[in-house]
Amino acid sequence: MKLYDLELSGNCYKVRLFAALANIDLELIAVDFLAGEHKSTELLKLNPFGELPILDDHGFILRDSQAILIYLANKYAGEAWWPSSPQQQAEVSQWLFVTANEIQHGPCAARLIDLFQYPLDKQVALIKAERILTILNTHLSEHTWLAINRPTIADIAVYPYVALAHEGSIDLSPYVHIQAWLKRIQALPNYVSMPGL
Amino acid sequence: MKLYDLELSGNCYKVRLFAALANIDLELIAVDFLAGEHKSTELLKLNPFGELPILDDHGFILRDSQAILIYLANKYAGEAWWPSSPQQQAEVSQWLFVTANEIQHGPCAARLIDLFQYPLDKQVALIKAERILTILNTHLSEHTWLAINRPTIADIAVYPYVALAHEGSIDLSPYVHIQAWLKRIQALPNYVSMPGL
Numbered sequence: 001m002k003l004y005d006l007e008l009s010g011n012c013y014k015v016r017l018f019a020a021l022a023n024i025d026l027e028l029i030a031v032d033f034l035a036g037e038h039k040s041t042e043l044l045k046l047n048p049f050g051e052l053p054i055l056d057d058h059g060f061i062l063r064d065s066q067a068i069l070i071y072l073a074n075k076y077a078g079e080a081w082w083p084s085s086p087q088q089q090a091e092v093s094q095w096l097f098v099t100a101n102e103i104q105h106g107p108c109a110a111r112l113i114d115l116f117q118y119p120l121d122k123q124v125a126l127i128k129a130e131r132i133l134t135i136l137n138t139h140l141s142e143h144t145w146l147a148i149n150r151p152t153i154a155d156i157a158v159y160p161y162v163a164l165a166h167e168g169s170i171d172l173s174p175y176v177h178i179q180a181w182l183k184r185i186q187a188l189p190n191y192v193s194m195p196g197l
Numbered sequence: 198m199k200l201y202d203l204e205l206s207g208n209c210y211k212v213r214l215f216a217a218l219a220n221i222d223l224e225l226i227a228v229d230f231l232a233g234e235h236k237s238t239e240l241l242k243l244n245p246f247g248e249l250p251i252l253d254d255h256g257f258i259l260r261d262s263q264a265i266l267i268y269l270a271n272k273y274a275g276e277a278w279w280p281s282s283p284q285q286q287a288e289v290s291q292w293l294f295v296t297a298n299e300i301q302h303g304p305c306a307a308r309l310i311d312l313f314q315y316p317l318d319k320q321v322a323l324i325k326a327e328r329i330l331t332i333l334n335t336h337l338s339e340h341t342w343l344a345i346n347r348p349t350i351a352d353i354a355v356y357p358y359v360a361l362a363h364e365g366s367i368d369l370s371p372y373v374h375i376q377a378w379l380k381r382i383q384a385l386p387n388y389v390s391m392p393g394l
Contacts, residue, residue, distance in 0.1 A: 048332050060284055067291040075283035084281065086272035087257055094264040100297040121318070135245050 001026055004043065004054040006033045008115075010108060010160030011065035012053040013194040018069055018156045020192040022077040066096045069153040081153045091147040095154035099161075102132040108161040110168025129170050133178065136162070140177035144184065151188060159185050164196050198223055201240065201251040203230045205312075207305060207357030208262035209250040210391040215266055215353045217389040219274040263293045266350040278350045288344040292351035296358075299329040305358040307365025326367050330375065333359070337374035341381065348385060356382050361393050 003019075005012045005028045019026045031037045031052055039050045047054045047063040055062040055071070062068050073082035083089050106129035112118035113125060136158070139146070146154040163182050165172055172179060185191070200216075202209045202225045216223045228234045228249055236247045244251045244260040252259040252268070259265050270279035280286050303326035309315035310322060333355070336343070343351040360379050362369055369376055382388065 048335065062287055062291070064291045064294050066294050067287050070290050071283050071287035074286060086268050089271060090259050090264050090268035093267050094259070094261045097261050097263050097294070097297040100294040101301055104298055105302065121321075124318075138245065 001058065002029050002056040003027070004029050004031050004038075004046070004052055004056070006031055006038075006052045008195060009033075009052055010111075010164055010194075011051075014065050014156055014160050015053050015055070015068050015072070016194070017160070017192055018072060018081070018153060020190050021156070021188055022072065022081060023190070024072055024076045066100055066153075066157055069096070069157055073153050081151070081156075083148065083152070088148045092152045092154045095146045096157050098132065099157040102128065103158055103161050106130075106132045106161075107165040107168055107170055110170055111161065111164055112168075114168050125168070126170065129165065129168070133162070133165070133170070133172070133175050137175040137177045140181045145181075151185070155181075155185055160194070167196050198255065199226050199253040200224070201226050201228050201235075201243070201249055201253070203228055203235075203249045205392060206230075206249055207308075207361055207391075208248075211262050211353055211357050212250050212252070212265050212269070213391070214357070214389055215269060215278070215350060217387050218353070218385055219269065219278060220387070221269055221273045261297075263297055263350075263354055266293070266354055270350050278348070278353075280345065280349070285345045289349045289351045292343045293354050295329065296354040299325065300355055300358050303327075303329045303358075304362040304365055304367055307367055308358065308361055309365075311365050322365070323367065326362065326365070330359070330362070330367070330369070330372050334372040334374045337378045342378075348382070352378075352382055357391070364393050 003012070003015055003026045005016070007030070016026065031043065037043060038052050043054070044050055046061050049063060051063065053065055053068060055068045062071055070082055082092060106125060109120050109125035110122065110129055113120050113122050145151050146158060159182070162178060200212055200223045202213070204227070213223065228240065230249070234240060235249050240251070241247055243258050246260060248260065250262055250265060252265045259268055267279055279289060303322060306317050306322035307319060307326055310317050310319050342348050343355060356379070359375060
């Protein structure tokens with residue numbers, strides 16, 4: 001199973017992290033992002049959105065890091081990380097959509113601006129980051145994990161760009177419950193890191 | 198089962214639409230959005246994000262329209278709209294995440310600016326709308342439905358803010374394959390409409 005990968009991407013990292021935690025073998029294919037390889041004809045054929053990561057599971061092609069987490073958990077990790085019961089699955093999925101929206105346009109956007117000079121509005125990104133980090137911190141003041149009282153792909157999806165927030169000049173020190181949760185994730189068996197963490 | 202609802206919200210509408218298509222009974226509770234009732238203490242207790250819709254299924258509270266679609270399909274509509282097989286579920290979920298990100302910050306944002314005077318950047322919204330509508334149109338030039346060759350919650354999630362694009366001064370006439378797909382959705386048995394459509 002191949003992952004078209006960029007080492008510095010938090011979206012790629014969450015797939016590498018989940019694969020490590022769930023003992024799933026991935027063959028990493030490094031994509032030359034700075035040279036624009038993700039926008040090459042070949043990769044646009046795999047993902048018309050021109051983004052990474054892309055999964056190739058023996059010819060089954062999948063884009064979007066959250067969709068890839070659902071697929072890997074569903075196919076290779078049983079009920080543990082992505083439960084099938086309607087209530088539990090919905091609770092986990094709420095946080096996957098928070099990742100695609102609030103995390104992406106908050107702490108992730110702030111980092112894209114600082115680290116890769118993306119032409120986004122830094123002030124807007126910081127306001128969105130403060131909002132979602134405040135909600136997250138309050139939620140984690142009452143919960144050990146984001147959903148259903150155990151680590152799931154919700155935690156793995158939200159984790160990277162929150163843990164990397166300092167690379168978007170966001171200070172996590174006011175968010176003590178988030179900090180404790182980051183440490184709990186880092187203590188999971190087979191945890192792997194990425195540059196910047 | 199109660200839905201805290203706003204008639205003019207495309208996110209609320211997608212839940213009403215899916216419930217109609219799948220014969221699920223919903224008791225609608227109209228929330229006074231203009232008076233800020235969604236930010237009241239009572240509703241913030243149900244959804245700390247201060248947003249609609251919110252589902253209350255006999256005490257099980259769920260926020261986020263995409264998560265609500267997953268829940269309703271999973272619990273009340275069997276395999277038809279939200280398949281359980283890893284490949285099919287991942288294909289459907291890709292488009293749910295597109296809804297939470299690209300649709301939300303493209304055509305949905307443009308409409309929020311025009312219709313409700315949201316303080317967002319219209320030019321940015323229009324650029325994002327053009328990108329996702331172009332990708333969508335190309336995808337629909339080769340597919341009848343967004344995923345797995347049948348109508349799923351992917352179509353129901355993406356549909357409202359694309360169909361309402363004109364309310365954000367976006368002209369859909371260049372996107373002929375999108376227009377044909379909108380008509381296919383409108384022809385589904387038990388389809389219901391909303392103001393603006």
